[in-house]
Each structure stands twice: as C-alpha cells, then as structure tokens.
Amino acid sequence: GAGVSQSPSNKVTEKGKDVELRCDPISGHTALYWYRQRLGQGLEFLIYFQGNSAPDKSGLPSDRFSAERTGESVSTLTIQRTQQEDSAVYLCASSRVGSYEQYFGPGTRLTVT
Amino acid sequence: GDSVTQMEGPVTLSEEAFLTINCTYTATGYPSLFWYVQYPGEGLQLLLKATKADDKGSNKGFEATYRKETTSFHLEKGSVQVSDSAVYFCALSDQTGANNLFFGTGTRLTVIP
Numbered sequence: 746g747a748g749v750s751q752s753p754s755n756k757v758t759e760k761g762k763d764v765e766l767r768c769d770p771i772s773g774h775t776a777l778y779w780y781r782q783r784l785g786q787g788l789e790f791l792i793y794f795q796g797n798s799a800p801d802k803s804g805l806p807s808d809r810f811s812a813e814r815t816g817e818s819v820s821t822l823t824i825q826r827t828q829q830e831d832s833a834v835y836l837c838a839s840s841r842v843g844s845y846e847q848y849f850g851p852g853t854r855l856t857v858t
Numbered sequence: 859g860d861s862v863t864q865m866e867g868p869v870t871l872s873e874e875a876f877l878t879i880n881c882t883y884t885a886t887g888y889p890s891l892f893w894y895v896q897y898p899g900e901g902l903q904l905l906l907k908a909t910k911a912d913d914k915g916s917n918k919g920f921e922a923t924y925r926k927e928t929t930s931f932h933l934e935k936g937s938v939q940v941s942d943s944a945v946y947f948c949a950l951s952d953q954t955g956a957n958n959l960f961f962g963t964g965t966r967l968t969v970i971p
Contacts, residue, residue: 787862
C-alpha cells in the first residue's frame with residue numbers, strides 16, 4: 746500500500762512568516778510522529794500522536810511550534826514566526842499500535858531566509 | 859535521559875571491504891535498538907532491529923547484536939557493495955509506551971568500486 750507522504754517536499758520562506766507542513770500516515774497506523782533533522786545532525790523528536798489520546802508535545806522546541814491531528818488521519822505541523830534556526834528537514838513517521846517499527850515519509854525541507 | 863552515540867563519519871570503503879559502524883547507548887530500563895538507513899534521495903527505512911539483550915538483528919547482509927554489558931549495537935557487514943552507500947542511523951526506543959525513537963547523528967557511508 747501507499748507509504749507515508751509529506752507535503753510540500755520543499756519550502757522556502759522568509760523569516761517571520763508562518764508555515765504549515767502536512768503528513769499523511771499509512772492507513773491504519775494509529776501512531777504518528779514528527780521529527781526534525783538539522784543539517785549534519787541526528788533526528789530530533791518533536792511530537793507524538795497516539796489515537797485520540799493527548800499528544801506528547803515534550804519535544805517541541807518552543808511555543809512557535811504546534812501540531813494537530815484529526816483522529817487517525819492527516820497531521821499538520823505549524824511553525825509560527827519562522828526563524829533561520831528552524832531550517833531543517835521535517836520528517837513524519839507512523840506506526841501500528843504496539844509496534845516499534847516506524848515508517849518514515851520523505852520529509853519536507855524547510856529553508857528560512 | 860536516553861541517548862545514542864554513534865561513530866562519526868564519513869566512512870569511505872572499497873567494494874567488498876568489511877564494515878563496522880559503532881553505536882553505544884544510554885537508557886533506563888530495557889530499550890529496543892534499531893538501525894535505520896537513508897539512501898540518497900529516499901526516506902529513512904528500518905534496516906534491522908533487536909528488542910532484547912543478546913538478540914541479533916540482520917537484514918541485507920548487515921548484522922548487529924544487542925550487547926547489554928557494553929551497551930552497544932554495532933552495525934557490521936562482511937562485504938559492502940556500492941549500493942550500500944547511504945547514511946546509517948542508530949536509534950533506540952525508550953519503552954515508555956510512546957515508542958519515541960532517539961537517534962544518533964548518522965554515519966555517511968560511501969562505497970567506491
């Protein structure tokens with residue numbers, strides 16, 4: 746079946762603008778994760794959704810970052826008032842409940858100028 | 859907190875050479891351990907995993923053994939191919955139920971003919 750998809754694949758924005766990044770998980774996967782990958786660094790956990798439970802937002806770096814997910818479907822990561830240090834690849838992953846294996850999307854490369 | 863320390867790259871090997879990429883971890887409890895691979899232009903893919911001490915994960919000729927006594931999960935392959943050129947990430951799952959993954963910084967492998 747289809748894998749995790751993300752859009753846009755690339756986004757260039759000016760400092761101070763808001764951006765929205767979208768993730769479509771694999772159908773039937775109840776868990777959804779957002780990660781950030783800065784150039785030359787490992788992946789940094791941002792937020793986790795599991796079904797209808799309250800999301801784990803412990804990885805969000807500031808209150809400029811927020812994410813939503815409707816049920817077990819699409820998720821949107823929003824970054825308000827973007828800063829240059831927000832430039833990174835934002836990765837989304839999904840998994841079945843109780844599974845350790847996460848399936849990753851291709852990512853959105855965000856560049857803040 | 860939980861963390862992964864991974865051998866820094868880049869690593870350049872000739873085809874058919876032996877590969878080792880070191881990975882050590884710090885965790886409370888009994889994490890699951892993973893190697894993910896990111897081929898050029900593609901998303902992260904799970905390469906192999908081990909969920910308990912002394913387990914050996916293997917896939918595509920790669921192997922890694924979960925060593926609790928040395929808190930390590932080194933990736934090995936006996937004879938690399940050009941097609942193995944990619945970035946390899948070691949990761950652990952923190953077993954809290956959220957299954958958040960903690961990633962190392964990644965090691966870029968280039969295999970030359």
